Amino acid sequence: MKGVFYFFKIFIFILFFSISSRASDESVRDFYLRGLPFRALVSFESSEKNKISLSDKLAAAESAWMLGLVNRAKEIWEEVLADNSFKGKKRYQVILSKAILEIQEGNFDKAREIAERNLANIKDTKLKAEFYLLIGESLSSQKAYTQAENYYIEAVERSSGDLKNEALYLLGESQFNLGIYKDARKSFLSIEVNSPYAVRALLRLIEIDFQNRNYSRVSNWIKKGKEKYSKKFENPWIRYVSICCLLELRKLKVAKKELEDFKKWYDEKNTWYELSKAAVESANFKNLKLG
Numbered sequence: 001m002k003g004v005f006y007f008f009k010i011f012i013f014i015l016f017f018s019i020s021s022r023a024s025d026e027s028v029r030d031f032y033l034r035g036l037p038f039r040a041l042v043s044f045e046s047s048e049k050n051k052i053s054l055s056d057k058l059a060a061a062e063s064a065w066m067l068g069l070v071n072r073a074k075e076i077w078e079e080v081l082a083d084n085s086f087k088g089k090k091r092y093q094v095i096l097s098k099a100i101l102e103i104q105e106g107n108f109d110k111a112r113e114i115a116e117r118n119l120a121n122i123k124d125t126k127l128k129a130e131f132y133l134l135i136g137e138s139l140s141s142q143k144a145y146t147q148a149e150n151y152y153i154e155a156v157e158r159s160s161g162d163l164k165n166e167a168l169y170l171l172g173e174s175q176f177n178l179g180i181y182k183d184a185r186k187s188f189l190s191i192e193v194n195s196p197y198a199v200r201a202l203l204r205l206i207e208i209d210f211q212n213r214n215y216s217r218v219s220n221w222i223k224k225g226k227e228k229y230s231k232k233f234e235n236p237w238i239r240y241v242s243i244c245c246l247l248e249l250r251k252l253k254v255a256k257k258e259l260e261d262f263k264k265w266y267d268e269k270n271t272w273y274e275l276s277k278a279a280v281e282s283a284n285f286k287n288l289k290l291g
Contacts, residue, residue, distance in 0.1 A: 028056035028063075037063035041072075054086065058094065070101060089124050096127070099134050103141070112138040129158035133167055136174070145174040165195035172204060181208050199225070199232045206241060215245040234265075236272035243276045247283045255280055 028047070031040035044052065044060035052060075061076035077098050080086060095118050102111035115131045115138075122128045136151035152171035159167050172187030185208050188201040195201075202225050209217045222242050225233040239262045246255035259280050266273050 027059075028052070029059040032059035032063050037066040041067065041069075044076075054080065054083075058090075061094075062097075065097070065101060070105060073101065074098070089127060092118060092122050092124075092127055092131075096130055096134065099131075103134065103138055108138040108141050125158050126160075126163065129155045129163060129167065132158065133163070133170070136167075136170060140170065140174055140177075143177075145177045149174045149178065162195065165191050165197050169195075169197035169201055172201065176204060176208070181211070184208060193228075199229045202229070203232075206238075210241055210245075213248070215248040219245045219249065236262075236266055236270050239266075240272040240276045244279055247279055252280075252283055252287055255283070 026034075026043075028040045028044045031037075031043055040059055040063040044056060044063070047056075057076055057080050061073045061080065064070075064073035064076060077094055080094060081091070095114060099111045099114040102108075102114065112135050115135045119128070119131050119135075122131060132151045132155040136148040136155060139145075139148035139151065149171060152167055152174060155167040156164060156171060168187050168191050172184045172191075175181075175184035175187060185205060188204050188208075191197050191201045202221060206218055206221045206225070209221065218241060222233065222238060222245075225238070239258065243255050243258050243262070246252075246258060259276055262273055262276055268274075
C-alpha cells in the first residue's frame, strides 16, 4: 500500500514539478543537500537515466531511504554498486548504508553477511570500525552478546571521538548482559563526559554499583547525575535507589526528607514510592527498636 501511495505521489508531483525542474539548474544532489528528499527523488525519477551522475544516484538513494522507501533505496544502491568503476571508500560507505538498512528492517543475518563479506577489503580505519560496530549490533540484536563483544572491542580499538564513545557504550551493554560487570563498568567509565552516551553509561554505573552494594559510590553517581543531567535524573527509580543508599549509609533523617520530597513529585501509588516508603518504615522501626 505504501509503495502504491508513493508512486501516486510521484506521478502527481511530476505533473507540477517536471517543467520547473527542467528550468532549474538544481541537481538531485542539490535538492538532497537542501533537505528536500521528495523533490530530489522526483527530480531523479523524471530525469533521463543516462544523464544522471553518480552523486545524484547516491543522493536519490539517500532520499528514498529518508522517505521510508526502502525497496527503492535498495534498487538505486544496487544499480550504483553494479558499476565496477565505482571503487574506494565511497563504495564501502554505500555498502555500509545497505547493511544499516537491513538492520533497520530486522534482517540481522543479512546485514552481518553484507558487512563480513566486505570487511577485509576496507582500508579506512574509521570506516572499518563502523563495519565492526554494525556486525556487533546485528549480533546483539539476536542476543549473541559473547560474539558481539569481540566485534565491539575491535570497533573501540579502531575508532575515536563520538564513534568510540558509541562503541564503548555498546561494548559495556554486551558485557552487562553477559554479567561481566567489572568489564562493563570499565567500558562505561571510559566514555567521555560530554558524549550523548554519558547519561546512559552513568545510569548503568549506578545499577552496577548498587548491585555490588557500593552505596557511597552510588550516592556520588546520583549527585553527579543530578548536577549535570538534572532532567534525566528526575525519575522514581533514581529516587528509590537514592533513599536505599541513604538508609544503608545510616542517614535515616536525610532518607525521610528525601521520601517527603518524593511524595511531592509522584503519586503515592507509584511502585518505587511504595518501595521507598516501606524501606524507610522498616529502617525507622529497627532504629526505634535499637533505641
